[in-house]
Amino acid sequence: MSIPDVSSLSLTSKPKPEEEYPNLAAILDRYKEKIAAFPKEKGWMGLDLYMYQGFWYTSQDVFSIETTLAVQETFQAHSTDIYLATQPKSGTTWLKALAFAVVNRKRYNNITLSTHPLLSTNPHKCVPFLETDVAKKTPTYLPENQPRLYATHMPYIALPQSIHDSCCRIVYMCRNPKDVLVSWFHFGKKLSHTLLTQMTLDEMFEVYTKGLMPYGPHWDHVKEYYKASTEDPTRVLFVTYEDMKKDTANKVKQLAEFLGYPFTEEEEANGAVEDIVRLCSFETLKEVNKTGNFRQGVANDTFFREGKVGGWSNELTDEMSQNMDDITTEKFQGLDISI
Ligand code: PAP
Numbered sequence: 001m002s003i004p005d006v007s008s009l010s011l012t013s014k015p016k017p018e019e020e021y022p023n024l025a026a027i028l029d030r031y032k033e034k035i036a037a038f039p040k041e042k043g044w045m046g047l048d049l050y051m052y053q054g055f056w057y058t059s060q061d062v063f064s065i066e067t068t069l070a071v072q073e074t075f076q077a078h079s080t081d082i083y084l085a086t087q088p089k090s091g092t093t094w095l096k097a098l099a100f101a102v103v104n105r106k107r108y109n110n111i112t113l114s115t116h117p118l119l120s121t122n123p124h125k126c127v128p129f130l131e132t133d134v135a136k137k138t139p140t141y142l143p144e145n146q147p148r149l150y151a152t153h154m155p156y157i158a159l160p161q162s163i164h165d166s167c168c169r170i171v172y173m174c175r176n177p178k179d180v181l182v183s184w185f186h187f188g189k190k191l192s193h194t195l196l197t198q199m200t201l202d203e204m205f206e207v208y209t210k211g212l213m214p215y216g217p218h219w220d221h222v223k224e225y226y227k228a229s230t231e232d233p234t235r236v237l238f239v240t241y242e243d244m245k246k247d248t249a250n251k252v253k254q255l256a257e258f259l260g261y262p263f264t265e266e267e268e269a270n271g272a273v274e275d276i277v278r279l280c281s282f283e284t285l286k287e288v289n290k291t292g293n294f295r296q297g298v299a300n301d302t303f304f305r306e307g308k309v310g311g312w313s314n315e316l317t318d319e320m321s322q323n324m325d326d327i328t329t330e331k332f333q334g335l336d337i338s339i
Contacts, residue, residue: 021135043212046197067131080147081168089183090175091241093303096123097280156224172225175241176339178312219331282307
């Protein structure tokens with residue numbers, strides 16, 4: 001299991017991008033000419049987005065077209081790997097915490113719950129993204145660390161061929177696009193990057209419904225993973241944020257079973273499932289992450305806002321809501337996706 005040395009991952013550390021991602025500049029440079037040929041449009045927060053394999057990507061960042069291409073070119077999957085895939089704002093942080101807690105529960109057992117890494121470390125630092133790891137000096141995907149736990153926002157089609165060819169497990173979490181949009185909107189307001197242009201909710205609605213978001217369109221991203229899960233449910237588990245909220249304990253059991261770490265009867269009797277639900281709850285993680293930065297310009301607390309289902313109803317107009325429903329109905333036609 002690729003568990004970073006959490007002692008070096010203090011919530012208050014503020015590494016500079018060039019220190020944290022020393023390979024980034026070379027990666028950005030390597031694909032400069034290639035991406036110049038891709039379709040380009042202005043999208044989320046006024047950024048230039050590049051179309052690749054049917055999806056939009058930002059550029060000049062760790063979550064970008066360049067790091068996606070680098071992952072595709074260099075990353076080698078192992079059959080024992082676990083990948084957590086999401087569209088941004090769909091429950092990534094929660095899913096990372098849950099999977100990390102499930103897979104590592106023997107290592108950080110209940111007795112030492114107070115010293116659990118998730119009680120001192122942002123889940124994003126416990127489970128690296130493929131997209132950011134590729135830009136690090138020493139990627140955590142070392143061969144001896146097996147099984148490995150990774151997250152990614154990359155669309156299914158963009159996953160490196162070695163992931164498609166291997167029998168590793170993929171968990172995909174999707175969320176109601178209306179809540180995703182509202183979450184994106186509030187996230188954007190908290191970012192202090194100078195290249196970003198603040199957007200009104202109307203403006204964000206416009207780019208979101210056109211799919212002009214990092215890793216958008218939302219619906220196509222969901223559809224691809226959903227189809228993969230129906231084609232091979234032993235390889236891809238499709239879960240929704242809403243179901244996870246409704247019955248977290250049972251969904252955690254399902255997750256553990258899928259990942260190959262089922263709870264024993266004894267563990268269940270001892271409350272191990274409930275311990276993990278509590279440890280990874282919005283309330284617990286929000287409290288732990290109320291200070292410090294995830295990376296420059298992104299505070300830890302930006303990943304913990306409301307953590308609710310249906311909060312969109314306080315922010316979107318009836319017209320926006322109807323418009324989104326129409327798109328969702330059309331895009332998810334024939335698919336049994338309940339959000
Ligand atoms: P990311 O993809 O950028 O990492 P992600 O974690 O997917 O972000 O999304 C953040 C959302 O998950 C926030 O939703 P909100 O804006 O509607 O509130 C955040 O509150 C929610 N979230 C984070 N942690 C949890 C958790 N433990 N339980 C439930 N929701 C959570």
